[in-house]
Amino acid sequence: MSARTTLRAFPTLLRVGFAEAVAYRAEMLIWVLSTTMPLVNMVLWMAVSREAPVGRFGEADFISYFLATFAVRQLATSWAAWLINWEVKQGTLAMRLLRPISPLWAYAVESIAAFPMRLMVGVPVMLLSVALVGQKAVPQHAWQWGFVVLSVIGGWAVAFLANVAIGALCFFLESSQKVLEVWLVLFFVCSGYMYPVELLPPTLRTIIDWLPFRYQIGVPVEMLTGAHGWEASLRLLAAQWAWVAVLGVVAAVAWKQGVRRFAAFGG
Amino acid sequence: MNVKRYLRLLGIQLKASGLLSLQYRADFFTEGLTSLFWTFTALAPLFVVYGERPNIEGWSFGEALLVVGWFTLLQGILEGAINPSLTGVVEHIRKGTLDFVLLKPADAQFLVSTQRFQPWRAFNVLTGIGLFVYAFMHLGRWPSVTGLLASVLLLGTSTLLLYSLWILTVSAAFFVVRVDNLTYLFTSIFDFARWPSSVFQGVGRGVLTMVFTYVIPLALMTTFPAQAMLGRLPPQSLVGAVVGAGLFAWGSRQVWLRSIRRYTSASS
Numbered sequence: 001m002s003a004r005t006t007l008r009a010f011p012t013l014l015r016v017g018f019a020e021a022v023a024y025r026a027e028m029l030i031w032v033l034s035t036t037m038p039l040v041n042m043v044l045w046m047a048v049s050r051e052a053p054v055g056r057f058g059e060a061d062f063i064s065y066f067l068a069t070f071a072v073r074q075l076a077t078s079w080a081a082w083l084i085n086w087e088v089k090q091g092t093l094a095m096r097l098l099r100p101i102s103p104l105w106a107y108a109v110e111s112i113a114a115f116p117m118r119l120m121v122g123v124p125v126m127l128l129s130v131a132l133v134g135q136k137a138v139p140q141h142a143w144q145w146g147f148v149v150l151s152v153i154g155g156w157a158v159a160f161l162a163n164v165a166i167g168a169l170c171f172f173l174e175s176s177q178k179v180l181e182v183w184l185v186l187f188f189v190c191s192g193y194m195y196p197v198e199l200l201p202p203t204l205r206t207i208i209d210w211l212p213f214r215y216q217i218g219v220p221v222e223m224l225t226g227a228h229g230w231e232a233s234l235r236l237l238a239a240q241w242a243w244v245a246v247l248g249v250v251a252a253v254a255w256k257q258g259v260r261r262f263a264a265f266g267g
Numbered sequence: 268m269n270v271k272r273y274l275r276l277l278g279i280q281l282k283a284s285g286l287l288s289l290q291y292r293a294d295f296f297t298e299g300l301t302s303l304f305w306t307f308t309a310l311a312p313l314f315v316v317y318g319e320r321p322n323i324e325g326w327s328f329g330e331a332l333l334v335v336g337w338f339t340l341l342q343g344i345l346e347g348a349i350n351p352s353l354t355g356v357v358e359h360i361r362k363g364t365l366d367f368v369l370l371k372p373a374d375a376q377f378l379v380s381t382q383r384f385q386p387w388r389a390f391n392v393l394t395g396i397g398l399f400v401y402a403f404m405h406l407g408r409w410p411s412v413t414g415l416l417a418s419v420l421l422l423g424t425s426t427l428l429l430y431s432l433w434i435l436t437v438s439a440a441f442f443v444v445r446v447d448n449l450t451y452l453f454t455s456i457f458d459f460a461r462w463p464s465s466v467f468q469g470v471g472r473g474v475l476t477m478v479f480t481y482v483i484p485l486a487l488m489t490t491f492p493a494q495a496m497l498g499r500l501p502p503q504s505l506v507g508a509v510v511g512a513g514l515f516a517w518g519s520r521q522v523w524l525r526s527i528r529r530y531t532s533a534s535s
Contacts, residue, residue, distance in 0.1 A: 034454075036455040036456065040461065043462070043466055047323055048319065181301050181304070194308070
């Protein structure tokens with residue numbers, strides 16, 4: 001399982017993953033349509049801000065915020081925990097473990113390879129946002145776009161690594177679906193997915209700053225709507241990648257300890 | 268005679284599901300805890316929004332809480348009584364085992380709709396009722412008797428609407444095979460029912476209100492019963508809801524009958 005074999009397998013895995021994403025495009029479209037939560041909350045906040053703006057958010061700002069949330073959600077997402085649970089239960093993980101490359105890379109590549117298809121949804125949504133709100137819906141400076149790319153990748157990494165860590169719990173707990181649900185609820189409430197975290201009271205905001213959830217969705221969305229200056233952006237990005245590092249270690253340890261306990265059923 | 272036979276059948280199906288659920292008694296607590304936790308996602312935005320404003324489109328916090336209560340209650344019914352059976356249909360269609368259901372000497376829609384109940388999943392019904400109590404304590408008054416009666420009647424129409432919408436979704440399974448994620452699509456559309464429907468007024472010049480009242484009648488499901496509890500639902504709306512739900516159920520029945528004709532078993 002050397003780094004060289006992994007690297008050599010990468011292009012092929014990406015090609016296979018991409019072909020799969022294209023083949024199941026109808027299914028993907030349904031998944032995309034089922035992430036309506038930002039839109040559900042958008043109409044609520046639009047109604048709230050119609051008379052007077054909330055904080056720095058007017059009606060147009062809410063439209064651009066939530067459309068950006070919808071777009072980022074398509075990319076910064078992972079279903080690895082669900083997949084690991086399913087494969088452990090079915091015993092099909094045994095086949096993956098026999099391959100000369102870690103299953104974790106396979107899961108990661110599968111999700112990365114779907115990026116082009118998911119961008120085909122996210123980019124038009126952002127164009128719609130620009131059409132509705134105007135230029136201020138997206139960053140105006142080139143450096144801000146750099147931060148957008150880095151923070152979206154970081155957001156994906158937070159989602160993926162947390163998913164692996166939760167998925168690996170199923171080696172110890174029989175099933176970690178409930179843990180995943182708890183994570184998802186916290187994600188909904190703390191990440192800026194349902195409302196901009198800026199609108200929360202200061203104490204809550206401080207807590208959320210120290211939790212990983214905001215770095216999955218909130219931070220990339222704020223970058224994409226150009227909410228921060230250079231310094232604040234840099235600080236948020238550093239915090240995000242610090243969480244990526246922490247979650248990376250947790251996921252790696254949990255997976256390594258967990259796989260030892262894995263016993264596939266059947267012959 | 269016929270009604271009696273179907274009632275007996277319903278009794279048998281309920282008993283089977285009940286016995287099965289009793290084997291997994293511990294689920295009551297795990298399912299209950301997780302659904303309580305999920306309720307938090309419906310409440311959190313409300314707290315944030317009403318932290319900014321005392322009143323939104325004519326709804327105070329306590330009143331909007333009633334709508335969330337109805338949303339939660341219906342979610343409980345959906346999860347406990349409607350979802351389990353109808354996801355089973357999708358499975359039947361995919362595997363081709365729907366044959367066995369169709370061969371039985373009873374109405375197929377009745378059989379598939381009653382095949383499975385998961386009472387532990389219906390925990391949200393209790394949460395919804397808890398939210399009503401909390402909301403009225405917040406409002407500092409209690410609903411009138413007529414208001415309560417009207418809302419109970421609307422509970423019936425809401426359930427019927429929800430069920431009919433599900434039948435329509437499941438009918439799609441006869442045309443597109445991979446539909447297990449249609450469940451998610453359905454729930455995510457239902458998510459729009461968590462706010463009072465007047466919130467949608469300003470979006471797209473009222474088109475959204477039209478859609479959510481007449482096409483996908485979400486407003487009828489949660490906003491109407493909440494208004495009835497508050498005693499401010501006009502009588503003609505109540506009549507409209509009952510008639511509309513009846514028509515919707517009839518329409519979905521027709522679609523189901525048409526779709527089932529397209530069913531070809533998987534093995535042949």
